[in-house]
Amino acid sequence: xxxxxxxxxxxxxxxxxxxxxxxxxxxxxxxxxxxxxxxxxxxxxxxxxxxxxxxxxxxxxxxxxxxxxxxxxxxxxxxxxxxxxxxxxxxxxxxxxxxxxxxxxxxxxxxxxxx
Amino acid sequence: xxxxxxxxxxxxxxxxxxxxxxxxxxxxxxxxxxxxxxxxxxxxxxxxxxxxxxxxxxxxxxxxxxxxxxxxxxxxxxxxxxxxxxxxxxxxxxxxxxxxxxxxxxxx
Numbered sequence: 001x002x003x004x005x006x007x008x009x010x011x012x013x014x015x016x017x018x019x020x021x022x023x024x025x026x027x028x029x030x031x032x033x034x035x036x037x038x039x040x041x042x043x044x045x046x047x048x049x050x051x052x053x054x055x056x057x058x059x060x061x062x063x064x065x066x067x068x069x070x071x072x073x074x075x076x077x078x079x080x081x082x083x084x085x086x087x088x089x090x091x092x093x094x095x096x097x098x099x100x101x102x103x104x105x106x107x108x109x110x111x112x113x114x115x
Numbered sequence: 116x117x118x119x120x121x122x123x124x125x126x127x128x129x130x131x132x133x134x135x136x137x138x139x140x141x142x143x144x145x146x147x148x149x150x151x152x153x154x155x156x157x158x159x160x161x162x163x164x165x166x167x168x169x170x171x172x173x174x175x176x177x178x179x180x181x182x183x184x185x186x187x188x189x190x191x192x193x194x195x196x197x198x199x200x201x202x203x204x205x206x207x208x209x210x211x212x213x214x215x216x217x218x219x220x221x222x223x
Contacts, residue, residue, distance in 0.1 A: 002158065035213075043159070043213040056210075090158050097209060103149060104211050106158030 003027045006091050006107035014115055015081060021110045023074040023091030031097040032074040033104065034066060035090040043090065049074060050097040081114045088112075118142070118205040124218040127197075133190040135217050137203030140184045146206065148179060150188050152199040153216070159202065162188065193221045 004025045013019050023032065034046040048056035049068040063085075065077040074091055088111050092104040120138040127133040139148060147166050151159040163170055163177045165186070170177045176189040190197055202216040 002160075004158075006158075033210075042215050045210060045212065048210065088156060092158075092211075103161050103164060104159075105161065108158050109156070111156065 002105050002107065004091055004093055004105050004107035006089075006110050008110060009108065010111045010113075012113045012115060013078065013081065015083070017081075018077070018079040020078065021076040021089055021091075021112075023076075023107055025072055025091075025093040025105070025107075027093060027095075027105060029093035029095050029105070030071050031094045031102075032068060032071070033092040033094075034074065034076055035092065037088040037090060037109075038084075039087070047076075048097065055097065078112075081112075083114050086112055086114045118207055118212075119148075119203045119214055121201075121203050121214065121217045123215065124220070126220050126222060127190075127193045129195060129221055129223050130192055133193040133197065133219060133221070135188040135190075135201050135203075135219065136185065137188070138185045139203070139205045142183050142205050144183075148177070148186050149204045149206070149211065150175070150177065151202045151204065151211075151213075152197075153202070154196075154199045159213075162201075193219075195221050195223065197221050 007022045031050045035043045037043045046060045047066045067075040088109045090109045091107045094102040094104045096102045149164040150162040153159045165177045179186045198221045200216040
């Protein structure tokens with residue numbers, strides 16, 4: 001247990017479904033991140049939140065919709081996904097947004113399969 | 116894009132030291148070098164980070180060259196559970212951007 005909890009651990013969804021991924025941290029961190037890791041590819045940064053405000057969206061399709069209601073919780077709402085969106089989705093948090101000063105703590109990820 | 120270069124794979128015998136190299140020739144004076152590892156299908160795990168001086172913790176040692184253009188992560192007594200992908204990262208625009216890392220296989 002790293003202090004960053006992701007649920008569910010595994011998710012299978014159809015292309016017409018709507019589902020949400022949840023990330024929770026009680027480390028007192030102010031910045032939170034969503035990463036995507038497709039098979040045999042490096043982690044790709046999707047979204048960055050700092051003090052609940054989105055500070056970065058790396059050209060992520062609108063079928064992925066993040067939500068950060070407070071500094072401890074981060075959601076990724078999914079709708080009308082494609083099979084190529086199947087991947088490991090990882091959440092991370094850090095004390096501040098500057099990676100030069102603060103390392104990231106990662107959750108265990110949600111393994112998403114779109115059928 | 117990642118600002119580091121690592122060999123794609125390495126092997127190490129169990130109980131021996133594993134030395135993982137990383138080149139970061141474009142690093143600037145105030146940028147840290149971070150090392151993470153990812154065991155299959157889990158989230159990346161922080162190992163160690165450093166700026167100029169060599170660092171050691173309970174997991175590993177980090178040796179940074181004087182010109183800071185390269186570094187080596189040392190696992191002093193590798194075990195089978197150290198088999199993982201190891202990432203050397205210099206933050207890009209204040210974010211951790213992951214490259215392909217080094218796949219370390221520890222053999223019995």
